[in-house]
Amino acid sequence: MIQPSASSAAAPAIAPQANYVVELRGVTRTYGSGQAAVHALRGVDLAIDQGDFVAVMGPSGSGKSTCMNIIGCLDSPTDGSYLFEGVEVARLSRQQRALLRRYHLGFVFQGYNLLNRTSALENVELPLLYRGVAQRERAASARRALATVGLEDWAHHTPGELSGGQQQRVAIARALVTEPTVILADEPTGNLDTARSREIMELLAALNRGRGITIVMVTHEADMAAYARRVVRFLDGHVESDTRQGEGG
Numbered sequence: 217m218i219q220p221s222a223s224s225a226a227a228p229a230i231a232p233q234a235n236y237v238v239e240l241r242g243v244t245r246t247y248g249s250g251q252a253a254v255h256a257l258r259g260v261d262l263a264i265d266q267g268d269f270v271a272v273m274g275p276s277g278s279g280k281s282t283c284m285n286i287i288g289c290l291d292s293p294t295d296g297s298y299l300f301e302g303v304e305v306a307r308l309s310r311q312q313r314a315l316l317r318r319y320h321l322g323f324v325f326q327g328y329n330l331l332n333r334t335s336a337l338e339n340v341e342l343p344l345l346y347r348g349v350a351q352r353e354r355a356a357s358a359r360r361a362l363a364t365v366g367l368e369d370w371a372h373h374t375p376g377e378l379s380g381g382q383q384q385r386v387a388i389a390r391a392l393v394t395e396p397t398v399i400l401a402d403e404p405t406g407n408l409d410t411a412r413s414r415e416i417m418e419l420l421a422a423l424n425r426g427r428g429i430t431i432v433m434v435t436h437e438a439d440m441a442a443y444a445r446r447v448v449r450f451l452d453g454h455v456e457s458d459t460r461q462g463e464g465g
Contacts, residue, residue, distance in 0.1 A: 236299070237397060237430050238264040238287055243296035244453075245282050256282040258453035259296070266397075269424040269431045271441035274450030280434050281402070283450065287432060288321055288400050289313045301397070318346065322391030326403035328383045330375040330390075336362060337371040340390045347394075361389035365419060381412030388419060392429075399423075401433040405440050417443040 245257040257279045264270055274280045285291035286298055289305065298305045300316060308316065330339045340358035349357070362368050365385040375383050384404060391399050401420065405413035421443045424431050433444065441447050442461070449457045 235265065236263045237266045237268075237301055238262070238432070239297075239299040239302075240283070240286070240293075241297040241299070243283075243286065243293045243298060245279075245286065245291065246294045255453055257286075257293070260453070260455055262448065262455060262458075264430060264432065266430055267424070267428040269421065269443070269445045270433070271444035271447045272432060272434045272450065273436065273438075273441055273447060274456070278450035279453040280450040284400055284402060284432065284434055287398075288323065289317050318343070319394065320397040322394055322396035322399040324384070324387050324391050324399060324401040324404045326406035328375070328380075328387045328407075330383055330386060332375050335372045335374055336367060336378065336386045336389075339375070339386055340393050343390060343394045357393050358389070361393040362386070364392060364423075365389045379412070380408050381415055384408065384412075384416050385419065388416070388423075392423070396429070398430045398432060401431060403434055403436070405435070405437065413437075413440060 240260050240262040243257055243260045243262075244255070247254045247256060260279070260283060262283070272280045272284065282291065286293055292298075292306065300320070305313065305316070331342070337355065337358050340361050341354040344354040344357060359368060359371060362371055365388050367382060367385050367389065370378060370382060375386070378386065384407075388399075388404075399420075404420070405416050408416065417440055420431055420433070423429050424445075431444075433440075435441050445461065447457075447459050447461060448455060449459075
């Protein structure tokens with residue numbers, strides 16, 4: 217179970233109680249009330265195995281982003297259950313949910329979300345700074361993460377000195393530096409051209425195959441979803457289809 221102390225640099229343990237790393241059971245999410253109520257999710261059941269690579273697709277308003285926000289502990293279900301490695305997230309305190317995000321989840325966004333006046337190395341170090349990790353250890357871990365995404369020679373460049381594809385690689389390194397259980401990627405190729413998009417998808421697929429990192433990715437693009445092992449399609453707040461497609465790529 218997640219430990220309540222936020223001061224330790226060691227990852228809090230979640231004792232696995234199921235085969236799934238993520239499980240949604242009858243999850244609903246409603247915003248507003250009465251006639252103004254918006255039913256973003258309508259009884260979603262979804263189970264994701266450790267080491268899976270899932271592409272989440274669907275039109276705008278289908279519920280895919282709401283689902284991702286719940287998995288990322290950025291939102292909570294109105295009804296139903298969300299379990300992370302068998303632990304009921306609703307039973308965790310606010311501090312414990314923050315620790316779950318900090319130690320077990322990595323985030324990659326469409327807009328990179330890098331600090332513009334800060335070097336690539338310092339951007340990647342940032343999650344470890346929040347953990348209270350010592351500077352020398354932070355820097356060493358950040359350099360290893362940048363090497364993993366092929367940017368070890370760009371460690372001291374700011375985002376403005378990097379291409380879009382390189383900036384997204386820095387963002388992936390920042391997600392990797394915490395050694396997360398799950399990476400949540402929200403339209404990670406949305407701001408990139410076709411060639412750079414393929415580079416990012418090949419990198420994510422390699423991290424999934426080589427390191428066994430579970431990846432859940434929202435995308436509108438079928439050719440990007442083809443890199444995943446599995447495609448889950450949302451429509452009107454429901455899971456419309458859930459298709460396994462081999463090894464991806």
